[in-house]
Amino acid sequence: MVEITEISAMLQKGKAKIVKEMVQQALDEGQDPKVILNDGLLSGMMIIGTKFKNNEVFVPEVLVAARAMNAGLGILEPKLVEVGNEPVGRAVIGTVKGDLHDIGKNLVAMMLKGAGFDVVDVGVDVDADTFISKAEEVQADVICMSAL
Numbered sequence: 001m002v003e004i005t006e007i008s009a010m011l012q013k014g015k016a017k018i019v020k021e022m023v024q025q026a027l028d029e030g031q032d033p034k035v036i037l038n039d040g041l042l043s044g045m046m047i048i049g050t051k052f053k054n055n056e057v058f059v060p061e062v063l064v065a066a067r068a069m070n071a072g073l074g075i076l077e078p079k080l081v082e083v084g085n086e087p088v089g090r091a092v093i094g095t096v097k098g099d100l101h102d103i104g105k106n107l108v109a110m111m112l113k114g115a116g117f118d119v120v121d122v123g124v125d126v127d128a129d130t131f132i133s134k135a136e137e138v139q140a141d142v143i144c145m146s147a148l
């Protein structure tokens, strides 16, 4: 049985491949995807965030941890997203200009999909004009902007 705290530990070390494998194994064992997300991935990222704030780790360590986080999220996505047939609305989501943080955005995009939204992700470092023109192009009901 995969220890969820071990997923958190591997994420903090930036071991993307191992995180991916452990998340898959935990799912195969029937462990709750929300527990894997909260106690494995998010808790690991929170610890890294605190260490970053306290200057105990630096950008490269945060970056590899973030890659491991996104790798684990990719495996969890199908389990977290259970889409119905009719979309309840359409959302354009992205991270604002000057900002490259995308983990929170990716998570929110997943949750929106899970809630039945059709989601158009415009990526990171996105200027206002791009948000507006994409929203007009796809006739979005809502624009979601992530800014850390």
Ligand code: B12
Binding pocket: 042, 045, 046, 048, 049, 050, 052, 053, 059, 060, 062, 063, 066, 098, 099, 100, 101, 102, 103, 104, 105, 107, 108, 144, 145, 146, 147, 148
């Ligand atoms: C990972 C990380 C990075 C990674 C990003 C990798 C990636 N692919 O995203 C890297 C290493 C690249 C990075 C770089 C930098 N970072 Co950084 N980073 C973080 C860190 C540690 C975690 C952020 C994260 O992913 N958290 C996990 C996710 C799940 O949480 P979240 O992003 O908060 O998202 C949740 C909510 O905010 C919300 N949400 C988010 N978006 C949206 C959108 C909508 C529409 C809605 C409804 C909700 C929502 O829902 C999400 C789920 O709960 C934070 C510290 C922290 N504790 O937050 C600093 C932090 C955000 N970074 C910070 C800084 C300063 C930087 C740098 C400037 C550092 C530097 N000196 O170079 C650069 C900036 C680069 C740039 N131009 O953007 C500061 C920002 C301070 C500020 N706001 O003024 C923070 C707060 C650290 C700190 N305390 O100093 N960073």
